[in-house]
Amino acid sequence: MTRTITIPPGMRSGEQSAVPGLPDALVPTEPAGGAEATARRRRTRFPGPEPEAPAPGPRGRSAVRWAGSDQALRALVRDHATAVGLELHGGAVEVGDAGGPVGIGASAVVCTVVDAASLADGRAPGRGAAPLLVVTGSPEIPAAVWSAALAAGAQAVLPLPSGSDDLLSRLAELARPRSSSLLVGVVGGCGGAGASSFAARVAGAARARGPVALIDADPFGGGIDLLVEAPESEGIRWRDTAALGPDDGEALRAGLPQVDEVHLLVAGEDHGPLEQDLPPVLSALSALDGTVVVDLSSAMVPIAVEHLHQLLVVVPSTDHAVRATMRRLRAWQLPDGLASAVVRRSGPLGAGEVCEDLGLDLAATFRDSPRSWVPLLDRRRRGADRAAVELMARLVPGRSA
Numbered sequence: 001m002t003r004t005i006t007i008p009p010g011m012r013s014g015e016q017s018a019v020p021g022l023p024d025a026l027v028p029t030e031p032a033g034g035a036e037a038t039a040r041r042r043r044t045r046f047p048g049p050e051p052e053a054p055a056p057g058p059r060g061r062s063a064v065r066w067a068g069s070d071q072a073l074r075a076l077v078r079d080h081a082t083a084v085g086l087e088l089h090g091g092a093v094e095v096g097d098a099g100g101p102v103g104i105g106a107s108a109v110v111c112t113v114v115d116a117a118s119l120a121d122g123r124a125p126g127r128g129a130a131p132l133l134v135v136t137g138s139p140e141i142p143a144a145v146w147s148a149a150l151a152a153g154a155q156a157v158l159p160l161p162s163g164s165d166d167l168l169s170r171l172a173e174l175a176r177p178r179s180s181s182l183l184v185g186v187v188g189g190c191g192g193a194g195a196s197s198f199a200a201r202v203a204g205a206a207r208a209r210g211p212v213a214l215i216d217a218d219p220f221g222g223g224i225d226l227l228v229e230a231p232e233s234e235g236i237r238w239r240d241t242a243a244l245g246p247d248d249g250e251a252l253r254a255g256l257p258q259v260d261e262v263h264l265l266v267a268g269e270d271h272g273p274l275e276q277d278l279p280p281v282l283s284a285l286s287a288l289d290g291t292v293v294v295d296l297s298s299a300m301v302p303i304a305v306e307h308l309h310q311l312l313v314v315v316p317s318t319d320h321a322v323r324a325t326m327r328r329l330r331a332w333q334l335p336d337g338l339a340s341a342v343v344r345r346s347g348p349l350g351a352g353e354v355c356e357d358l359g360l361d362l363a364a365t366f367r368d369s370p371r372s373w374v375p376l377l378d379r380r381r382r383g384a385d386r387a388a389v390e391l392m393a394r395l396v397p398g399r400s401a
Contacts, residue, residue: 063087068115084172110174187296189315189325199295200375205388211290213263218297219272233257249284282307311339318347
């Protein structure tokens, strides 16, 4: 869960501020004066064609369910929901068994928001409902509220108005239409595991599924562009993503340089991405079709987790590598079922032994390719290339590379 309790310097209650990762949105921090007040939105500053603004409709929009009793907090939540194109509904609704969007008339619930007092009174929905957020008007969050939120399965406890940025970002993410995009993270269980090389091979195997973006999210790595011997070319790099908005996915992907039909987002000679740079990029690309493969450093894994469908942990088959991977898994605290092991057969352990020690399912196993072979550009019928092709076939049934 996330706790946001610091008011940005120079900002007072009642002011509006830009949201990190959503530079075009305005943050309402006090209830609007009238019932018909509507949040405004500035034009995107990200390079690319100007998107046409969708025509708002009074019915059929997705909605936030309000399950609380504090009317002042309800007004704040309503203003935030309006800012990202969501309606706010109060009262009880029926929740589907699968926990997906639930109908309220002509709308669909993307999440439930409850105030801390109502949560303490036991008025929060049970687990299995739409995602749950807890809001409070107190800048300090008591331990009892944290305990109740954990028991209810809440994703975050957000004090308002200081947590306005976080609330708006979360609602924007939940409001975004979902598509067939597949986000796959690749990380080494230890240093020198070969994760970047395998990430490039996964991206190559995903080309049969449609557009592919390969994201270099290792700030201290040597650069995946050098690994795949990408020629110098014009295009968007990490330094150009600072103004990225939530609807800029198409412009971002179209502006990335390509190597063998794979779009690359790299730093080049500049510094790599900071922690706050990665979520807006993943959010923007997740709304598109195709596949996004993210080459992650260990420190970036917790930042990327909520966006990923699958995390592949590349582990050499040695005791040293397995112990290092155990430590990283404990530090990451991943959701059940997200991670699986890719075993690089470079040591005495078998793939089954590695997976048993780590408590992970086996996603793929391979032996090293010849040193002269370049990932992404040179494809083999065996080794890591074959493992990547078979892995993508399982992740996306019905498509072959």
